[in-house]
Amino acid sequence: MTDEALPERLARAIALAGPIPLSQFMAAANAHYYATRDPLGAGGDFVTAPEISQMFGELVGLWCADLWDRAGRPPAHWVELGPGRGTLAADARRAMAKAGWSPPVHFVETSPVLRAAQAERVADARFHESVASLPDDAPLIVVANEFFDALPIRQLVRGAGAWRERLVACQDTLFLPIAGPAVPEAVIPPGLREAEPGAVLEISPAQVAVMRDLAARIARQGGGLVAIDYGHEGPLTGETLQAVRAHGHANPFESPGEHDLTAHVDFTTLAAAAQAGGATVWGPVEQGEWLVKLGIDARAAALARHAPERAEAIVADRQRLVTGMGTLFKALAVTAPGWPQPAGFA
Template sequence: MAETLKDRLVREIVLTGPMTVADYVTRCLHDPKGGYYATRPALGEGGDFITAPLISQMFGELIGLWAIETWSRLGAPERVRLVEVGPGDGTLMSDVLRAARLVPGFLQAVDLILIEPSAPLRAEQARRLADADVHPRWLSALHQVETDAPVILIANEVLDCLPARQFIKTEGGWAERRIGVTDNNDLTFGLTAIADGFEAPGFDVEPGQVIEISEQQAAFGRDLATMIRAASGAALLIDYGRSKPEAGDTLQALRRHQKVDPLSTPGEADLTQWADFPLVLEAAVRGGADVTGCIAQGAFLKALGIEARAQRLMQGRPEAAPIIQRQLDRLTAPDQMGELFKAAAIFSPRSLALPGF
């Protein structure tokens, strides 16, 4: 029987000691031989999870109009880099480019860049965008984006893939939650004493509560700020997560739209943790960029005109009106994606007023 990712993780932990939650999630998602995104990403109704662009074309169309208006407010430069981080199966960018046909000058100015480390997803993006008005080029990392032209960047459900370490307040002080190995060679959670250098959070935490600190999300915020400050432009972040600092264990694994044990089958389910918008935006400010507030996705999409867009679609396809209404509700209703999902932006120069915020 072929060696699994779990077999390799167990051997590594036995040899080197318990693994941080952040390192474990990174391996489960991106291990070249067994990581979820490296080998078996499954999006959509028939896969493991679904994202907003797959729920309705309205989402991507409005993001496309947001990008066009941002370009206009930048002075409609002759060249602009349209960047998507984590483009999934390419549906969002396909919808963005279709909406952009309304403004041919924007499409003529666009240098389209997709940042995607997953080979299977790159192949799917290439298939979906084969007949697009603008042909993309692929990069593997944010720092590879050139900064000699303004940048308009979209990152939908990217932060939740950048994992966090977990710390627990105990009666005796703080400890880190790590993954170890049982006598039966199964993976298990445990606590490890914290060495010097841990900075307790600036909010109240009760004993037994978990806090999450994502060095990767903070680094992403800093890197975005560095790029946007050098190039000018804006980065739009949409994700599910927290808008204020707070405790909470948000680690989850999804397989066929059902929550499963994140330790049971490493690499075979999608693992996520909440976006920490306060952390990301603070890192961006420290990196020299300006930021918007963090607002609910429902409010953001309504400010961009999703209700009017839904009404036009219903008028054009009366037989599909109930479906379109359900899609609208799923994207904007407080008890669905409307409140849990948030939107925020990082931008430069300071005078740039972004649509929707």
């Protein structure tokens, strides 16, 4: 498949059937993007928290081990959604083992390129195409770091007297957003129905479906989940769809499949989806606050003592995780009824 294949296919589909929802465009673009490359690192398009410092993955692992320990150390499975290169999992697994827990590892990943990178770091991980095939014989402790932000969104735009869904049209493989049909008023939160013309509301049925499914599994089987992502507590209006390429911003509608498309996560909606699935919700809290409560300062000091030549870099990494990303990124926890309150959410 050539790089031009996806734009050509999308252009042909639009020519035959008319403009498509933004969610369909985003799903197709991201599926191609992740299936054909490793986008992480200095030579890629973006860097995630686990790639900044081992401290992040280690603290996530200790969070998981602590939850498992205080739940009575049941047989359980460890799951990561969209594990990137497997960096977080490798660091988390090392920390969990030191805490006395070495669970089976499961990755929900569809990209063959990233699966290969993950297998190098966690050789015995079991791969899944979706959450549907995760084991149902024991509790699940799930990590979703920068996973929900890449799931498809719908954009609803306030027009003159009505809200309309944003569609994607095409002219000679030039893709552009246009106003589509009016949507029922019931779709819009009551407080936003009379927003100013031009206001944009982003919703993600895909995020809701995944969270509700996982929460129902956790409520039934036991366990917990932590979702870490950039976003807000909504509902809010505002357009957050963005494309990232070579560590810079790009046009989301240009060259679909050649850059990462993401949008801010509405943690209020995500929490409601988890509650609808029967689980208990904690947070959200800011990532920086969460990492400080988990002990990132003590871990940074220990690493600096062990490698004094890297002390300045370790401090810089800590600042980036706690201050740079610390307010924009948030953590939301989900637990089965009766499971203990997870660390960092007091």
